[in-house]
Amino acid sequence: MENGPPTIGFEDGTIDVERLLVEPQDGHVSVDSVMCFNEKIPENVMDMEDVTRSFGVTNNGIAQEGEHILNRDVLDSVSSEVEVGYFRLQNDFCSMGEEYLLGYTGFEFAESITNLDYGSSECLQTSVSDNPVPSSSAGMDTPWKTDLFRIMELPNDQLNVDSSDFGEIPSLCHESETLAEEKPLKSPISCTLQDIGKFQDISSCSFQDILSDGNDTSLSPSVEMFCNPKSEKNDEFRVTGQNGEANNALETTSTRASCSGALPTQKRSRKPTQRYIDELADPISRHSKRRREVSSSILKHKSPGVKDHKKCHIRSREVILPAEESSVVAIQVPFGSLVHKECPKSPADDMVRCSDRGNPIIKSKDNLVTPENQKRRDECNTAVRLKKRDDNIVAASQKKRDENGTAAHLKKRDDRLVAPSKKKIDCVLAASPKKKVDCLIRQEKIDDYPTAESPEEVNGRRKHHRLWTIAEVKKLIDGVSEYGVGRWSRIKKLFFSASAHRTSVDLKDKWRNLLKASGLQGQGNRQGEKKRNLAWRPLPKSILRRVCELATMYPYPKGRKHKIAHIHRDSPDRSTDITLNDYRKILRSINEN
DNA sequence: CTTAGGG
């Protein structure tokens, strides 16, 4: 209604492409909010990506601006081809392809569209049939999208744009609104392209990687970030923003809200599809099998009805996204809004907690994985151990053994830990059964943060496997540089007194891993090491370097008898860093004596 | 109890 072209089609069924153009840039035309034609879209090529491709829309825009540029020439040529109907090629829609749709899984439409890949227009029809186009008067939405549905409704062999469609555009608003309402996810306003950019900067992997990653398994958080805001746009014709400004999100949201208010009900909001859930859950699950095990058992014991609350789990999990530790900074993806809506507790708690040592890093933690979202997951949890060593084992006996063993160990460990806070209890008290589950999940998350204050335990069981934060690694390195390799208990005492977890053994193990990562240890198969190195989580090179230095300094085996003499002798050659550490170490030893 | 090492 506002600034969008009220109509873009001609009476003869063609489309005024020029009107679709938005903000010409550098001889290119931004196609955001622009749509195209269905032209000769092959019957079996309903996939948006294909469409996009066939019209020369480039996808490279995502990483930068999240926009797609359509060469004007191409567009022009296309315009002549436009004959009947059109597709709305929303930028993300195009580029995201299935991803985008998956992000949308909340409602049938998405699923149906997803199926377009397989080339059946039936999907479209069925999906639309589910949402019959109501005739209402209020109209704020753009006709574009609604017309998309129109087209879908049409039989496969007659994709025609009824000129009347343009006239009754307003009447279609209702449906669009409905769709909007059905969206399972509200994109957080704070989630902007800028954030995404930041993410990119921080993480070593490119967005493309992420995308592809999400392809096989599920939507990666980052993808979601993209998807959600876009989804909003998709429903809102008012999509202005190529810039992905937060304001946009707000605007669109509010617009929708008002619109829906005007057109109450008629459609009950749909729950996220199972598929959607699956997609979300997958990435995390992959990384934290272990956690899952524990959590599953916990959940199982605590609340039999976990399955019923899958959705909640998902929500909570979304709060914390896997952050990259590649650099000293980790990204915190603002998915808070989602959580806020679904869950009473805000993720903020976790974040705050996580910043021990003043380190603003939010660990990605596989931990979050815990929330089993799907039946499948639940089943797996309860019935099968995903541990590496359990790969071949399906037998219950094995499982039992493992559980018992771990349980015992955990208990033991817990005893040594700082007394758990009452957060969990509070949580439980204040919550309905559903919330209880959430609390548990949150508990896990909290647990992940190595703050002495928050070593909560769930039912006496503790989650293990906390990711090592860079800060921790640094501390470890400092400790090693001070005390040398092998004095894990001391290092633990002095550097990790704050973190109840991280036993001396853990330190030792971590150091071992660091050595591997630094590629300085395995003399035999250095190549293998290196290869694995790539798989390693991007560790700050500075850390790796220090590890190397320390490793050379203190041969891992106890062979560092002459350590001190060595140091003195070599200190001039050593980096200032090491020298300083040595100095400190000496001082400390002196003090102790 | 602490380490080293294998799993």
Added chain:
DNA sequence: CCCTAAG
């Protein structure tokens, strides 16, 4: 991380 064996 877990588990075990060795000082």
